[in-house]
Amino acid sequence: MPDPLRIAIAGLGTVGAGTLRLLSKHDDLLAARAGRPLTVTAISARDKSKDRGVQLDNLTWFDDPVAMAHEAEADVIVELIGGEDGPAKAVCEAALAAGRHIVTANKALMAVHGSELADAAEQAGAVLNFEAAVAGGIPIVKALREGLAGNEITRVYGILNGTCNYILTKMREERRSFEDVLDEAQRLGYAEAEPSMDVDGIDAGQKLALLASLAFGSRIDFSGVYTEGIRRISLLDIDYAEELGYRIKLLGSARRTEYGLEQRVYPCMVDQRFPIAHVEGAYNAVVAIGDFVGDTMFQGLGAGAGPTASAVVADIIDIARNHRAPTLGISAGSLQSLPAAPIGRHWGAYYVRLMVSDRPGVIADVTAVFRDEAVSIESMIQRARSETEAVPVVLNMHECEEAAMQRALTRIATLDSVVEAPTMIRIESLA
Amino acid sequence: MPDPLRIAIAGLGTVGAGTLRLLSKHDDLLAARAGRPLTVTAISARDKSKDRGVQLDNLTWFDDPVAMAHEAEADVIVELIGGEDGPAKAVCEAALAAGRHIVTANKALMAVHGSELADAAEQAGAVLNFEAAVAGGIPIVKALREGLAGNEITRVYGILNGTCNYILTKMREERRSFEDVLDEAQRLGYAEAEPSMDVDGIDAGQKLALLASLAFGSRIDFSGVYTEGIRRISLLDIDYAEELGYRIKLLGSARRTEYGLEQRVYPCMVDQRFPIAHVEGAYNAVVAIGDFVGDTMFQGLGAGAGPTASAVVADIIDIARNHRAPTLGISAGSLQSLPAAPIGRHWGAYYVRLMVSDRPGVIADVTAVFRDEAVSIESMIQRARSETEAVPVVLNMHECEEAAMQRALTRIATLDSVVEAPTMIRIESLA
Numbered sequence: 001m002p003d004p005l006r007i008a009i010a011g012l013g014t015v016g017a018g019t020l021r022l023l024s025k026h027d028d029l030l031a032a033r034a035g036r037p038l039t040v041t042a043i044s045a046r047d048k049s050k051d052r053g054v055q056l057d058n059l060t061w062f063d064d065p066v067a068m069a070h071e072a073e074a075d076v077i078v079e080l081i082g083g084e085d086g087p088a089k090a091v092c093e094a095a096l097a098a099g100r101h102i103v104t105a106n107k108a109l110m111a112v113h114g115s116e117l118a119d120a121a122e123q124a125g126a127v128l129n130f131e132a133a134v135a136g137g138i139p140i141v142k143a144l145r146e147g148l149a150g151n152e153i154t155r156v157y158g159i160l161n162g163t164c165n166y167i168l169t170k171m172r173e174e175r176r177s178f179e180d181v182l183d184e185a186q187r188l189g190y191a192e193a194e195p196s197m198d199v200d201g202i203d204a205g206q207k208l209a210l211l212a213s214l215a216f217g218s219r220i221d222f223s224g225v226y227t228e229g230i231r232r233i234s235l236l237d238i239d240y241a242e243e244l245g246y247r248i249k250l251l252g253s254a255r256r257t258e259y260g261l262e263q264r265v266y267p268c269m270v271d272q273r274f275p276i277a278h279v280e281g282a283y284n285a286v287v288a289i290g291d292f293v294g295d296t297m298f299q300g301l302g303a304g305a306g307p308t309a310s311a312v313v314a315d316i317i318d319i320a321r322n323h324r325a326p327t328l329g330i331s332a333g334s335l336q337s338l339p340a341a342p343i344g345r346h347w348g349a350y351y352v353r354l355m356v357s358d359r360p361g362v363i364a365d366v367t368a369v370f371r372d373e374a375v376s377i378e379s380m381i382q383r384a385r386s387e388t389e390a391v392p393v394v395l396n397m398h399e400c401e402e403a404a405m406q407r408a409l410t411r412i413a414t415l416d417s418v419v420e421a422p423t424m425i426r427i428e429s430l431a
Numbered sequence: 432m433p434d435p436l437r438i439a440i441a442g443l444g445t446v447g448a449g450t451l452r453l454l455s456k457h458d459d460l461l462a463a464r465a466g467r468p469l470t471v472t473a474i475s476a477r478d479k480s481k482d483r484g485v486q487l488d489n490l491t492w493f494d495d496p497v498a499m500a501h502e503a504e505a506d507v508i509v510e511l512i513g514g515e516d517g518p519a520k521a522v523c524e525a526a527l528a529a530g531r532h533i534v535t536a537n538k539a540l541m542a543v544h545g546s547e548l549a550d551a552a553e554q555a556g557a558v559l560n561f562e563a564a565v566a567g568g569i570p571i572v573k574a575l576r577e578g579l580a581g582n583e584i585t586r587v588y589g590i591l592n593g594t595c596n597y598i599l600t601k602m603r604e605e606r607r608s609f610e611d612v613l614d615e616a617q618r619l620g621y622a623e624a625e626p627s628m629d630v631d632g633i634d635a636g637q638k639l640a641l642l643a644s645l646a647f648g649s650r651i652d653f654s655g656v657y658t659e660g661i662r663r664i665s666l667l668d669i670d671y672a673e674e675l676g677y678r679i680k681l682l683g684s685a686r687r688t689e690y691g692l693e694q695r696v697y698p699c700m701v702d703q704r705f706p707i708a709h710v711e712g713a714y715n716a717v718v719a720i721g722d723f724v725g726d727t728m729f730q731g732l733g734a735g736a737g738p739t740a741s742a743v744v745a746d747i748i749d750i751a752r753n754h755r756a757p758t759l760g761i762s763a764g765s766l767q768s769l770p771a772a773p774i775g776r777h778w779g780a781y782y783v784r785l786m787v788s789d790r791p792g793v794i795a796d797v798t799a800v801f802r803d804e805a806v807s808i809e810s811m812i813q814r815a816r817s818e819t820e821a822v823p824v825v826l827n828m829h830e831c832e833e834a835a836m837q838r839a840l841t842r843i844a845t846l847d848s849v850v851e852a853p854t855m856i857r858i859e860s861l862a
Contacts, residue, residue, distance in 0.1 A: 022581055022723050032648070032761045033580045131578070137724035139578025146754075147562070147570025149464045150453055150744030217463070275716075275730060278706045285706075285728075292453050293568035293741035296731035297716075299706060300724060310724035313581030323577075323754040330463040 004037035005320040008072040010065035010091050011080035012045035015105055015132070017052040018305030019078065019312045024055065030313065034320035038313075042072035069094035076101045076319050078312060084108035092117055096124040103315040105132035105308055111206035111222040114213070115335060118327035128327040129315035134207045135160060135284040137307025138300040139314060144214040144288060145329045151290025153215035157253035157430075158286035159279050160204040160211075160265075162302040163191050164230050164250040167199070168267075169280040172238050172247075178231060190282070200229035201250060201265040208252035212263050214329050215288065216256055217336060221263065224340030225252075228266040237353060237423060240381070240394050241269050244351070247277040251428060260339035262346075268428040269351055276430070287430070346402035349378070349427035354412065355390040355420040362417040363393070369415075373408040375400045390419045396427070435468035436751040439503040441496035441522050442511035443476035443483055446536055446563070449736030450509065450743045451485040461744065465751035469744075473503035500525035507532045507750050509743060515539035523548055527555040534746040536563035536739055542637035542653040545644070546766060549758035559758040560746035565638045566591060566715040568738025569731040570745060575645040575719060576760045582721025584646040588684035588861075589717035590710050591638040591696070593733040594622050594629040595661050595681040599698075600711040603669045603678075609662060621713070631660035632681060632696040639683035643694050645760050646719065647687055648767060652694065655771030656683075659697040668784060668854060671812070671825050672700050675782070678708040682859060691770035693777075699859040700782055707861070718861075775834035780809070780858035783828060785843065786821040786851040793848040794824070800846075804839040806831045821850045827858070 007023070009016055023030065023038055031037045043056060044065040062068035069077045069091045077095035079102060081088040088109050095102050102121065104110065110117070110133050121128035131141045135158070144153065159165050163185065170181040182199065185191035197203045205225040213220040230250050241248045246269035254263045270277045275297060279285040284302030289295050301307040318325075328335060356362045363382075370377060381394040397405065409422045438454070440447055454461065454469055462468045474487060475496040493499035500508045500522045508526035510533060512519040519540050526533050533552065535541065541548070541564050552559035562572045566589070575584065590596050594616065601612040613630065616622035628634045636656040644651040661681050672679045677700035685694045701708045706728060710716040715733030720726050732738040749756075759766060787793045794813075801808060812825040828836065840853045 018723070026581065026583065029583065029648075030581065032765055033757075035757070035762075137579075137721075138727060139574050142573065142578045143570050146749065147573045147745050148568075148741065149748045150457065150461065150741045152457060152460065217460075273709070273711075275706045275709045278704075278709050280704075290568075290741060292449070292737040292744075294732045294738060296569060296729070298727070298729055300727035306723040307725060310579065310581045310721060313723075314578050317580045318577060321754070321756060323752070323756075325752060325754075326464075326466070331466075334463055 002036040004039040005034065005076060005316065006039055006041045006074045007076050007078060007316060008042035008068050008074035009040060009078045009080060010044045010068060011082065012043065012052055013080065014305045015308045015312070016045065016080040017054050018309035019080065020054040022309045022313050030317065034317045036320055038316060038320060041074055042068050044068040066090045066094045069100065070098050074100060076103060076316060078316070079104040079106055082106055082108070084112045089113060093120070096120045096126055099124055099126060101127040101319050103129045103312055103319070105130070105312055107133040107203070107206040107210065111209045111220060114210065114220040114328070115332060119332040121327055122332050127319050127324055129318060130210070131315050132308045132311035134210050135286055136300065136302040136304065137310045138284060138286060138298045138302070139311070140211070140286045140298050141214060143298055144211065145325050148288055148290050148293055148296065149329070151292050153288055153290050155253070155255040155289045156211045156215040156286065157251055159249055159276065159284050160207040160252045160302065161198055161201070161250060162282035162284055163198040164204070165280065166190060166282045168230060168233065168248055168250065171235055175235060177235060178233060199231055201227040204250060204252045204265045208254055208263055208265055211286065212254035212261060213335065215254065216261065216338070217330050217334070218261055218338045219335045221261065221338070221340065224261065225263040225265060226343045230267045232423065233267050236392060237425060240351070240353065244396065245272050246270060246427065247272055248425065249277065253428070256338070257341050257345070259341035259345045262341040264343065266426060268426040270428055271430065274430050344401070344403035344406070347399060348429055349399045350397040350405055351425045351427055352395040352397060352409070353423040354393045354418050356393050357417045357419060358386055358391045359417060365415050365417065366412055369408050369411045373404045375404050375408050433467040435470040436465065436507060436747065437470055437472045437505045438507050438509060438747060439473035439499050439505035440471060440509045440511060441475045441499060442513065443474065444511065445736045446739045446743070447476065447511040448483040448485050449740035450511065453740045453744050455486065461748065465748045467751055469747060469751060472505055473499050475499040497521045497525045500531065501529050505531060507534060507747060509747070510535040510537055513537055513539070515543045520544060524551070527551045527557055530555055530557060532558040532750050534560045534743055534750070536561070536743055538564040538634070538637040538641065542640045542651060545641065545651040545759070546763060550763040552758055553763050558750050558755055560749060561641070562746045563739045563742035565641050566717055567731065567733040567735065568741045569715060569717060569729045569733070570742070571642070571717045571729050572645060574729055575642065576756050579719055579721050579724055579727065580760070582723050584719055584721050586684070586686040586720045587642045587646040587717065588682055590680055590707065590715050591635040591683045591733065592629055592632070592681060593713035593715055595635070596711065596715070597621060597713045598630070599661060599664065599679055599681065602666055606666060608666060609664060630662055632658040635681060635683045635696045639685055639694055639696055642717065643685035643692060644766065646685065647692065647769070648761050648765070649692055649769045650766045652692065652769070652771065655692060656694040656696060657774045661698045663854065664698050667823060668856060671782070671784065675700070675827065676703050677701060677858065678703055679856065680708065687769070688772050690772035690776045693772040695774065697857060699857040701859055702861065705861050775832070775837070777833035778830060779860055780830045781828040781836055782856045782858055783826040783840070784854040785824045785849050787824050788848045788850060789817055789822045790848060796846050796848065797843055800839050800842045804835045806835050806839055
């Protein structure tokens with residue numbers, strides 16, 4: 001048996017403890033698969049005394065993870081600290097300076113500094129793997145970098161945040177409001193006390209920026225991701241979506257267009273005939289479309305100790321097997337800088353819900369605005385009638401350019417008979 | 432730029448021509464991803480003069496693929512001839528004897544001789560890759576061998592034959608019979624003139640045997656696969672399935688049980704709440720369940736020139752990058768021989784449809800038989816009434832052992848009032 005691969009782990013939160021547990025539980029199986037033992041030699045975390053339910057004896061403890069990255073007897077440094085700067089970044093830089101390989105689960109770090117780190121890894125002759133940073137246990141980084149490497153990827157999109165998908169699923173299945181489900185998710189520990197990273201689409205945007213780079217050979221451009229979250233999604237819209245044959249999902253989607261690299265995260269209506277519409281609860285799913293392979297979809301749990309540890313350990317096994325794929329699919333120096341396509345150039349169909357005073361002339365006013373902007377209506381639902389309360393009018397709009405739709409909605413919002421800001425949800429074309 | 436990887440291709444049918452087209456169309460992209468050019472140097476097929484729409488100049492032509500495997504200036508031999516023995520096998524043996532790597536799309540060859548070939552490749556220090564042999568463009572071999580390698584896999588199952596899935600989808604969507612859709616598929620070239628490999632589940636069984644070996648570290652055991660095809664599926668059963676919240680799919684499923692390795696291909700009822708129920712048309716999908724990662728699903732086109740070429744080229748890129756994972760996930764010498772679990776030990780729920788003469792006492796007779804075999808009925812549908820024609824009675828049976836179900840059905844078939852052989856379709860538990 002060849003020499004063991006020596007592993008030092010920085011960060012012992014849920015994922016770090018899960019990774020230790022996996023490495024210990026499956027040590028024989030992993031050695032058989034990797035062709036050599038995987039041995040944890042060193043560890044660093046904030047509090048040595050905390051009980052994490054894992055054995056830390058025989059491991060060299062470092063209070064300072066950066067010192068560990070330099071000094072530990074290790075071939076691989078596993079960065080599970082998190083955060084886009086600070087110690088996580090310092091650990092990676094120290095590891096590369098010492099010529100060690102890196103495995104990280106840190107999407108924030110990679111979304112902001114990934115291109116530079118990939119470059120540094122290449123210079124150092126080291127591997128930088130980050131499977132766990134995108135869609136948890138789903139081996140989608142490997143799929144884009146290796147399994148689909150024969151293709152020009154024309155589009156990549158997916159459900160990239162399990163918390164949002166869980167909330168949307170619960171809202172629909174249990175007929176509850178966004179706030180109500182979020183409250184419960186926070187009580188149960190499925191959502192953070194400060195939920196913005198999840199529900200405002202930031203976490204999904206970080207993952208999308210990594211997927212786009214892998215798919216299109218472009219430098220990671222997190223700042224170019226257009227982001228809308230799910231706070232504004234109401235049960236009413238979820239019901240209308242079902243009636244119209246759609247399901248509302250928070251999708252991240254990227255493609256190259258004539259206007260540049262399109263990277264977008266927003267809640268949208270997905271045709272129920274597509275399998276991704278049926279990806280529910282905490283599951284993530286990524287669709288990659290290649291010019292030879294066609295549509296491929298990868299689904300699994302996007303977070304949690306087990307799925308994330310699974311991805312971290314797969315990255316470690318690759319290093320043990322001496323697999324060296326470029327971090328972002330091609331040499332970091334060859335990554336292109338692409339301009340961000342403006343959201344105003346988005347082209348697609350739209351669902352629009354207006355709350356209106358139910359009196360003569362309302363529809364005429366609304367349709368006149370759409371006519372002026374050359375945006376055409378495919379169908380309209382107005383069912384409820386009331387002399388006292390606002391009633392919903394739902395419009396399915398034909399495909400048009402987003403800028404025209406936004407101009408129309410701005411004008412419609414000012415109509416006297418329209419009593420709430422209009423709700424607009426994009427109808428996503430997946431074909 | 433390092434030396435090119437030199438490739439010799441044996442077999443220029445649809446897949447061979449597609450692979451040549453891909454390698455030519457994306458030559459710069461592939462070189463960037465592989466870190467070196469991929470250069471086809473030699474080719475062998477039956478008819479040199481046939482126009483395949485691809486450029487063959489500058490390639491060394493061999494009439495004899497075995498001679499090519501020995502003599503061509505090549506690092507990799509790509510075997511796209513097909514067939515479980517004959518020239519395909521001889522080409523692989525010759526390539527390994529000459530110390531060349533192999534990429535094959537040949538599921539029949541791998542299902543029957545894969546363990547021995549993996550062993551021979553290991554002895555020769557060569558790579559044997561076969562991504563294209565399982566589920567076309569879906570990188571599921573890589574997922575099991577690498578992306579999910581941190582897990583003990585507890586089950587793998589999927590829709591492994593696109594022709595069957597296409598037929599079942601068309602039957603349901605267009606309300607047509609099996610024979611009718613098969614006829615059309617044959618006219619359009621989607622199904623073979625001799626359709627048995629597809630519709631009798633043999634092709635799916637070959638793929639399942641490969642998936643099971645990768646998942647469980649066992650020697651490939653194609654002869655241990657229990658197989659039923661879709662010829663007996665009627666529109667009537669498809670309609671009842673929909674009504675009961677199921678969809679009928681031809682699934683291949685493998686897991687380790689106390690009775691041995693369970694490898695089964697049969698049409699079954701799949702709960703519509705699972706995304707795999709919505710995988711339609713020519714798509715394949717594979718679900719792998721790991722103890723850390725949980726459920727993962729991989730979906731894509733399972734056949735055709737483009738998807739298959741995508742998988743073949745991914746395998747070639749891995750070789751160009753010098754990635755050397757063991758063919759079947761672990762060293763071939765370590766693969767276990769597992770006994771085949773008998774189908775009589777299957778445990779699950781069942782859908783049973785009887786065609787009966789509508790007269791008093793029929794239901795009493797049927798239910799008495801089930802009672803005698805200790806098999807209990809969950810629900811029953813008898814809707815149609817007729818004094819002259821047989822009417823369907825549909826029974827949803829609680830979970831029981833298959834042997835008891837089969838004994839009951841054998842007895843029920845002999846009842847006077849039961850006028851056709853009973854239809855039994857397993858209700859597959861996916862949770």
